[in-house]
Amino acid sequence: MKLQTSYTFSAAPAQLWPLLFHSKMDDRRPCYFLFGLPKPVECRLADNGEGVGATRECISDKGVIRQTILDWVPEQKLRFALRETDIYFGPCVDAIVETFVLHPVHEKETMITRITEVTLKPGARFWVSLPMWIGLKSIHRYVFNNWKRIAKEAV
Template sequence: MVVQTTNNYNASSGELWPLLFNSKMDDKKPCYLLCGLPKPLECRLPDKQGGVGSTRECVSDKGTIQQRITEWVPGHKLSFQLVKTDLYFGPCVESIIEQFVITDNNQGGCQITRTTTFKAKGPLSLVVAIPMFIGLKAIHRYVFSNWKRLSH
């Protein structure tokens, strides 16, 4: 299943790029309707380097996700895939692949498009996929709203 979200910013790609791998979130909840949804706290590069093959780590109030960077084009594109997680949904997920693309918008700033492709596993994969889609969309929006605040 694919979840895609785009947001516009009054910021340059150089200002936005570091947010994709080095940002902390505010105290707001991602979605009040979805009890139990992990609240992102920060994304970081444990080795402080970045680049293809490096680890990107996202920390939430319920656990951590470690991702391997598969594409690193500074100021333009970041792609990565799930390596491991201790979040409760981990056993239900076969794969999660994510991509951020930064492009100029025609308003003097840039836009970021985030695409998450995930595959649930097991006999109830469709039942799992629907709440995951809703939860991922809420997290996309939450992170983008935080980045809007951080990019000013």
């Protein structure tokens, strides 16, 4: 399953780049009608490491997702893969690879495209695909709205 979401921010790539690995979310819920959906709380780099091979952590109210950074091109591209998670959907997933691509539109405007590729275990595909797609889309929008707020407050 592949999911892509794009959003244009009123900020330069240099201002947005750190949000991909160092940002805290607000208290709103990402999706009200899917009870139990993990609410992102924070994303961060573990052990102050950065670059290819470093660990990115996504903290949610349901647990932690640890990811290994595969591509690190400052202000242009960040790609990482799921390494481990203690969140309830872990046993249903074989792999998750996420990519963020920053496209400058104007001097102070940037479009970020987030691509999530999920490989579900064969027995879970029928039951989990639609709820996971809806949940991921909600989380994409929620995170982008938080980054919009953070970027606006930084101006």
